[in-house]
Amino acid sequence: IRNLGERPAMVLVGFRCWSFLHPLLQGLGISLQHAKDKNKDVEHDILVIVPTETNIEVFFIQVKASVYKPWKSTKRNGHNFNGLEHALKQTTKDIDTFFDITSILIKENLKKVSVKFFAVLHNVDSPENLCDGCKMIVIDKNDLCNRVNLLKKLNIPGKTSELDSEILALYKMLVGIYAGLSSLVPL
Secondary structure: OEEEOOEEEEEEEEEEHHHHHHHHHHHHOOOOOOOOEOOEOOEEEEEEEEEOOOOEEEEEEEEEOOOOOHHHOOEEOOEEOHHHHHHHHHHHHHHHHHHHHHOOOOHHHHHHEEEEEEEEEOOOOOOOOOOHHHHHHEEEHHHHOOHHHHHHHHOOOOOOOOOOHHHHHHHHHHHHHHHOHHHHOOO
8 A cells, every 4th residue: 555646555567366365255155247267367457546535446457468460359440449348348347356355345425435447558659539528538658658638538646634534434445355454564
């Protein structure tokens, strides 16, 4: 658990849901619709949980390399969208899995959770053939090379002077589920 800028946040990279949480979920009677066993697991490429004054913002970021594979290519208007489509399918599984894991434990507070998702296509320059909505969720090479653009696109909330006790409790619950309660103890 670290500060993201000047605020508390949890950032997990390469988090395999079934592999890391199976004993906890089994004990709570929670089953996952997409992650059934170690061979069919859901991996959050990057998961960020950030408490704000009014809610918890959860970011799912899928990172895809754009390696051209002609046998898997899906072209529209001359542009290869295979990486984006795959990233969005995986992100859907990430979000479903997150709510499978958390909805039973925080069902009274689900309205206080806001989800954002992004696909990182680091080998792609600005994808011009995308609609405006899709351009907002795609982080391309130009975004990664420009900190201002990246921060604007991610729109990570600024520092909160003081967290509401309910928001802080919800944040601790989510961190406790994903990272273990011991991660909340300052070292």
